[in-house]
Structure formats: structure tokens, C-alpha cells
Amino acid sequence: MENSKLQELFNELSIEEKIGQLFQATGAVYEEEAVISGPVKELGINERDIYLAGSVLGTMGAKKTKQIQKKYMEKHPHHIPLLFMLDIINGYKTVYQIPLGQGAAFEPELARKCASMAAREAAADGLHVTFSPMADLVRDARWGRVMEATGEDVYLNSVYARAMVEGYQGEDLSDKETLAACVKHFAGYGAAEAGRDYNTVELSERTLRDFYLPAYESGIQAGAELVMTSFNTIDGIPATINKKLMRDVLRKEMGFDGVLISDFGAIGETIIHGVSEDRADAARRALEAGVDIDMMSGVYPQTLCQLLDEKKIELERIEECAWRVLKLKNKLGLFENPYKGVDEGVAEEQILCQEHKELAETMATKSFVLLENKNNILPLSKGKKVLFAGPYVNRQEMLGAWSFTGDISDTITIQQAAEKKMKNYEVCFCQGCPILPKEMKLDGFVNYKEEEFTEKEIEKMLTEAESKAEQADVVVLALGEHFLQSGEATSRAMIEIPENQMKLLERIEKINPNIVVVLFNGRPLDIRKIKQRAKAILEVWMPGTMGGNAIVDMLVGNNAPSGKLPMSFPYCVGQIPVHYDELNTGRVHVPGRDKDRYVSKYLDIENKPLYAFGYGLTYTDFHISEPVLNKNTMRKGEKIVASVKVKNCGERSGAETIQLYIHDVAASVARPKKQLKGFQKIELQPQEEQEVSFAISEEMLRFTREDGVFASEEGEFEVFIGNSSEEERKTKFVLKDA
Numbered sequence: 001m002e003n004s005k006l007q008e009l010f011n012e013l014s015i016e017e018k019i020g021q022l023f024q025a026t027g028a029v030y031e032e033e034a035v036i037s038g039p040v041k042e043l044g045i046n047e048r049d050i051y052l053a054g055s056v057l058g059t060m061g062a063k064k065t066k067q068i069q070k071k072y073m074e075k076h077p078h079h080i081p082l083l084f085m086l087d088i089i090n091g092y093k094t095v096y097q098i099p100l101g102q103g104a105a106f107e108p109e110l111a112r113k114c115a116s117m118a119a120r121e122a123a124a125d126g127l128h129v130t131f132s133p134m135a136d137l138v139r140d141a142r143w144g145r146v147m148e149a150t151g152e153d154v155y156l157n158s159v160y161a162r163a164m165v166e167g168y169q170g171e172d173l174s175d176k177e178t179l180a181a182c183v184k185h186f187a188g189y190g191a192a193e194a195g196r197d198y199n200t201v202e203l204s205e206r207t208l209r210d211f212y213l214p215a216y217e218s219g220i221q222a223g224a225e226l227v228m229t230s231f232n233t234i235d236g237i238p239a240t241i242n243k244k245l246m247r248d249v250l251r252k253e254m255g256f257d258g259v260l261i262s263d264f265g266a267i268g269e270t271i272i273h274g275v276s277e278d279r280a281d282a283a284r285r286a287l288e289a290g291v292d293i294d295m296m297s298g299v300y301p302q303t304l305c306q307l308l309d310e311k312k313i314e315l316e317r318i319e320e321c322a323w324r325v326l327k328l329k330n331k332l333g334l335f336e337n338p339y340k341g342v343d344e345g346v347a348e349e350q351i352l353c354q355e356h357k358e359l360a361e362t363m364a365t366k367s368f369v370l371l372e373n374k375n376n377i378l379p380l381s382k383g384k385k386v387l388f389a390g391p392y393v394n395r396q397e398m399l400g401a402w403s404f405t406g407d408i409s410d411t412i413t414i415q416q417a418a419e420k421k422m423k424n425y426e427v428c429f430c431q432g433c434p435i436l437p438k439e440m441k442l443d444g445f446v447n448y449k450e451e452e453f454t455e456k457e458i459e460k461m462l463t464e465a466e467s468k469a470e471q472a473d474v475v476v477l478a479l480g481e482h483f484l485q486s487g488e489a490t491s492r493a494m495i496e497i498p499e500n501q502m503k504l505l506e507r508i509e510k511i512n513p514n515i516v517v518v519l520f521n522g523r524p525l526d527i528r529k530i531k532q533r534a535k536a537i538l539e540v541w542m543p544g545t546m547g548g549n550a551i552v553d554m555l556v557g558n559n560a561p562s563g564k565l566p567m568s569f570p571y572c573v574g575q576i577p578v579h580y581d582e583l584n585t586g587r588v589h590v591p592g593r594d595k596d597r598y599v600s601k602y603l604d605i606e607n608k609p610l611y612a613f614g615y616g617l618t619y620t621d622f623h624i625s626e627p628v629l630n631k632n633t634m635r636k637g638e639k640i641v642a643s644v645k646v647k648n649c650g651e652r653s654g655a656e657t658i659q660l661y662i663h664d665v666a667a668s669v670a671r672p673k674k675q676l677k678g679f680q681k682i683e684l685q686p687q688e689e690q691e692v693s694f695a696i697s698e699e700m701l702r703f704t705r706e707d708g709v710f711a712s713e714e715g716e717f718e719v720f721i722g723n724s725s726e727e728e729r730k731t732k733f734v735l736k737d738a
């Protein structure tokens with residue numbers, strides 16, 4: 001509808017109705033049989049609040065959303081449609097690779113296509129908004145939510161945030177097959193101290209601005225319609241009520257004029273943080289900070305009228321929030337068609353269609369990272385006797401922690417894929433061990449149970465695996481975290497694979513050293529013991545509905561690995577946080593000179609991570625030449641072209657991700673040893689050679705200077721071009737202002 005018409009409608013709303021737009025309830029309360037009970041009743045929410053609320057969290061299904069929308073609009077005094085919002089993080093029904101794995105593909109375009117696919121399926125099933133992309137920069141593998149991020153790098157996260165927003169929102173939000181995107185969690189949530197979820201965040205303003213904010217800003221510049229606040233404090237103030245962060249940085253500096261929604265209950269939690277005195281104070285502070293929607297703390301519907309009466313808040317603040325919510329509904333076209341894209345027939349057609357399954361399989365294939373491949377044991381030679389053992393051999397739960405919208409029963413397992421695809425091999429299968437040791441309970445995941453086994457049954461599994469391993473040429477061990485060991489509220493202080501799985505690996509290794517580990521995980525793990533025992537390690541993250549197909553095709557060489565790590569794998573948990581773009585310090589440890597005592601290093605472990613950011617092997621070998629520049633001086637407004645020659649020196653075709661890193665040698669503040677500024681993924685046939693060039697611009701060299709201005713500074717810059725952040729060959733140029 002025209003803005004003028006929307007304004008007319010807005011002016012007719014009562015204050016109570018405007019306040020209603022600022023509250024989000026869970027969908028359950030709208031269901032036919034729903035009674036106001038449980039968390040909603042505890043929030044002091046009544047029937048009227050429910051029927052004035054502006055949006056719903058957690059309901060899906062074409063039939064159900066239509067039913068709720070119809071009933072809700074009949075009851076609403078001005079028949080304003082509801083917004084339906086949900087966490088669609090890595091797919092709706094066709095579940096694809098988790099975001100950390102998507103980052104490993106170094107193919108943001110693929111992530112865009114996947115997001116677009118998720119929007120098609122979810123919009124047909126009645127959804128309007130997804131709480132994605134999560135643009136939090138992550139450096140701490142103890143934090144379970146790293147699985148929802150695309151890694152430790154500012155530039156990589158920024159290009160992915162943009163791609164996902166574009167994928168969800170398409171060209172026109174009123175189009176039936178789109179979802180409004182919500183960039184989260186603003187801001188700095190991934191920096192929770194000690195990797196403990198919801199914990200305090202302690203960042204200098206410069207670190208926040210130069211490392212943590214850019215990816216959120218990239219999603220906002222891509223047009224994200226919503227931003228979600230984060231649970232943590234920034235500078236000691238809960239982000240959700242942090243006026244400087246939300247009004248000055250998000251709204252003014254970044255120019256965000258969309259809907260700011262709190263995280264679940266986050267407004268109310270500012271009382272527990274020890275800042276808001278009570279629920280009314282929390283509501284006042286959140287409103288002052290410009291939070292438009294209160295997700296399930298209930299303080300807005302419960303206290304805003306009273307705060308108005310007491311003149312503790314201005315009506316203008318409420319109206320600006322309500323207006324933004326109505327604008328979003330209007331952009332989605334909900335006033336013309338409250339049912340937007342809801343269509344059971346389309347949902348039936350789109351959901352898990354062949355095209356979608358193929359895209360999910362491609363996303364998985366491109367995301368896998370080959371970490372080890374001793375004696376080129378992979379790809380598996382035809383005719384081999386291959387034992388598949390381990391809890392993930394015939395397990396469908398490989399969709400990740402945020403895939404409750406998907407049906408596990410749709411997943412293709414490794415065994416199912418191998419039985420179909422490995423006719424030229426002698427294959428056999430066994431579980432080998434349960435996914436978790438008996439004593440490890442996933443507390444809080446009340447509706448999730450793993451099959452229990454007796455000690456005798458477990459020992460029988462192990463001995464069956466041993467006897468089969470004796471007959472095999474190669475043993476593929478499918479091991480890893482339980483999918484609920486990463487995601488929200490899953491911080492871990494020890495980050496190895498479950499010990500009962502390690503026992504299986506150790507027992508198999510004594511019998512057959514030709515071990516290939518396929519690793520399932522939502523975070524970097526401490527895999528030193530696996531590295532010592534396995535000939536090959538293929539990192540597959542949580543690959544989604546088509547995971548089994550993608551894995552087997554890679555093991556037999558139908559596809560070659562091309563992923564690169566988006567996040568460092570620490571040598572051990574004691575090394576965390578470890579990230580490639582660290583500062584030099586004044587006492588650099590020079591690899592190999594371990595006798596130097598007074599340098600920044602450990603006495604008991606190596607300084608570098610077990611596997612570095614940007615690292616990943618392929619089934620062939622690439623030679624990359626030294627970097628060459630077209631000139632060595634850059635003046636403002638000019639660009640420098642940096643090039644390398646890349647040759648596929650092997651017998652198989654393959655893809656390599658050529659990465660451009662830049663180091664600002666001397667600046668008014670210490671700058672990272674190197675920072676990713678570009679990457680190109682290229683496919684080369686055997687013996688084929690290609691030149692890869694990058695245009696280096698002055699904008700790439702900007703940072704928050706000592707004076708707080710975001711700009712570049714004259715001086716010397718080093719340029720690295722290679723296939724991982726460990727590249728040390730470099731060349732130099734000088735930036736001159738004049």
C-alpha cells in the first residue's frame with residue numbers, strides 16, 4: 001500500500017494497538033487448542049495482548065499459518081496482519097550445510113543460492129522472516145554457536161552476510177518466494193569470554209569496530225530488513241539497551257532504518273544483568289535504545305502504557321517503533337495479501353524437490369575440507385575392500401543444531417550412499433560404537449534421546465569392528481560430535497570427539513593403519529590424536545539432507561575436495577583464542593627458533609594452530625608463483641594489480657582457492673600480521689596454468705586509526721598471495737597520500 005495510506009491506517013490505531021505491534025509471542029498461543037499458560041502466562045500476558053501482538057515466533061506450515069492469520073485478523077480491531085518469524089539457519093525442509101561449513105566453501109554465491117532455496121520453501125509454508133544470517137565473528141571453538149557463523153575472518157564473513165541477505169530477500173520483498181532477513185546478533189556476541197555462551201564480552205572499541213562490526217554492516221548494506229540484539233554486554237551495558245550501540249552506531253552510523261528485534265527474552269534479562277531496575281525500567285531503556293520488537297520478555301505489552309501515563313517515555317518513541325513494524329509488513333505486501341506466499345501446493349512442489357536436493361548436495365561437496373591425505377590414500381582405489389565403521393556410518397542426524405524445520409528421515413546416510421555408489425568396491429558396514437558414552441547426557445534437550453546400549457553390546461560393537469577391520473584394505477571411520485553438542489547453549493571446555501569414539505579409533509588402528517576419518521562437527525575440535533592415527537581426515541561439518549551422497553562421492557573421487565578452513569583448528573583448547581589475523585606483538589616467535597626464550601610462545605605446545613585459516617588439501621597439487629605487482633606505489637584513488645600464476649601439477653582436475661592477504665607494516669595502531677582482502681576459487685585441468693589477479697584498492701587498507709577516524713595511512717604494505725593464511729612469500733608496495 002502507498003505510504004500515505006499506511007500513514008492513514010497508522011493514525012487510526014489506538015496507543016494500545018501501536019504497543020501491540022511491538023510484541024512477539026510464540027506461535028503456540030495462537031493454536032486452536034492453545035491456552036495462555038507456561039512462559040506466556042508467567043510473562044503476565046493476557047488474551048488481548050496475544051490478539052494485538054505484531055508478530056509470531058516459531059509457527060510454520062501453510063495450513064497452520066493461514067488458520068492463525070485468518071483468526072488473528074478477524075479479532076484485530078484494524079485487521080493488521082501478523083508477521084511469522086522463524087530460525088531458518090541452514091535450510092527449511094531441504095537442509096544444507098551449516099553456516100561454518102558454508103564458509104569453508106569460499107563460495108558466497110552458493111550460499112546465496114541456498115538462502116534463496118530456503119526462502120522458496122519457507123515462504124510457501126507461511127513464513128515471512130528468518131533470523132539469519134548470523135554475522136558474528138568467531139574465534140573461540142569452545143563457543144557452540146560457531147557452527148552458525150562463517151568463521152574468524154572479517155572479509156569472509158562480510159561477503160557471506162551480504163550473499164545470504166540477498167538470497168533470502170531477492171529483488172523484491174513482496175515477491176512470494178522471499179523472506180525478510182535478520183542480521184544477528186548485534187553486537188559482538190561471538191566474543192563471549194572463555195567461549196561460554198551468553199557470557200560477558202570485553203572488546204576495545206577499535207576491536208569491535210574493525211573486526212566484529214563489518215559483517216553486520218555488510219548485511220545491513222545488502223538491505224537486511226531486521227537486526228537482532230545480542231544477549232551480551234558491550235562496554236558493560238547489555239547490548240539490547242545500549243543506546244550508543246543501537247542509536248549511534250547501528251541507526252546513525254550504519255544508517256539502519258529497519259526493525260530492531262530483541263533476542264529471546266533479552267529485554268527482561270537486562271534486570272538480571274544488573275542494569276534495569278525492574279520490568280518497566282527494562283522496557284523504558286529498550287525503547288530508548290530503539291528496540292522495535294520485544295521477543296518474548298513481555299515487558300512491552302505489560303508496562304509501556306503505564307510508562308506513558310507516568311510520562312517516563314514519550315509516545316513518539318513507541319510510534320517510531322510501531323511505524324517500522326508496519327513498514328516491514330507493507331514491504332512484504334501483507335496488507336494486500338496477508339497470506340503472501342502461503343500455498344500448500346507450491347510448498348509440496350518446492351520442498352525437497354530434485355533441484356533443491358542437488359543444490360544442497362553441491363553445497364555440502366564444496367564445503368568439505370581435506371585436512372590430511374597421507375600416501376594419497378584418498379580417493380579410494382576401485383576394487384578395495386572398504387569397511388565403514390563409526391556412529392555416523394548409518395546415522396541420519398547430520399543436519400546441525402538449528403535444523404528443527406527439517407525431517408531427519410529425509411537424510412541420505414553414508415551407508416545408503418555407499419551401497420548405491422560403490423559397486424566397484426567390496427564394502428561392509430558396522431556402527432563400531434554409540435555416538436556418545438553412556439555417562440554423557442545432553443541435559444536440557446528434553447525431547448531428544450539416544451539409543452542406550454549395555455556394556456556387553458558396546459563391547460560386541462567394538463569387536464565386530466575389529467574383526468571386519470582385519471579383512472579390510474581401508475577403514476573409513478565416520479566420527480564426530482553429536483549434532484546437539486554445538487549450537488546455542490552448548491559451550492564445551494574440552495573439544496575432542498567423544499572419548500568412546502576415540503577408543504574405537506585406537507582399537508582399529510592397532511589392527512589396520514589404513515584409516516580415513518570422516519569428521520562431523522559444528523566447531524573446530526582438538527583432533528591431534530586423530531591426526532596421529534589417521535592417514536586421511538575429511539572435515540564434513542554437519543552436511544545436511546544430502547550429506548551421505550556428497551561424502552561418498554568425495555571418498556571415491558567422483559568429486560574432489562576444495563574447501564578451506566574458515567576458522568583455525570587449535571592445537572589444543574589451551575591455545576584458544578587462536579586466529580590468523582593476530583597482531584605481531586613486540587616479541588615475535590620465529591618458527592624453528594624455539595630456543596628463543598623471551599618471545600610470545602608456549603613452553604608446552606606449538607604456537608601455530610593445528611590447521612590454519614584458509615588451509616585445505618585437494619586431490620591434486622597446485623603450484624603458485626611468487627606474487628607480482630604492476631607497480632610499487634599507490635596514490636589515493638589508484639589501484640595496484642597483484643598477480644600470481646597457478647598451475648595444476650597433478651593428474652587430476654581440481655579447484656584451488658587463491659587468497660590475497662595484506663599486512664600494514666607500520667600504522668598509528670598495531671595492525672594484524674595479515675588480513676584476507678580477496679579470494680578467487682579456480683578450477684584447473686591437469687597441467688593447466690592460469691594467471692590470477694587481484695585489484696588492491698586504498699579502501700582495502702582502511703582501519704580505525706589512533707584518532708578514531710576510519711581511513712588508510714601512508715606507508716608500506718606487504719602482499720601475500722597463496723592457498724592458506726600460512727603463505728609467507730610476499731612483495732611490497734607503498735601508499736602515498738599525495
Ligand code: GLC
Nearest residue numbers: 057087131184185263264488
Ligand atoms: C535464540 C537465539 C537467536 C534466535 C532466537 C529465536 O535464543 O539466540 O539466535 O534467533 O532465540 O529463536
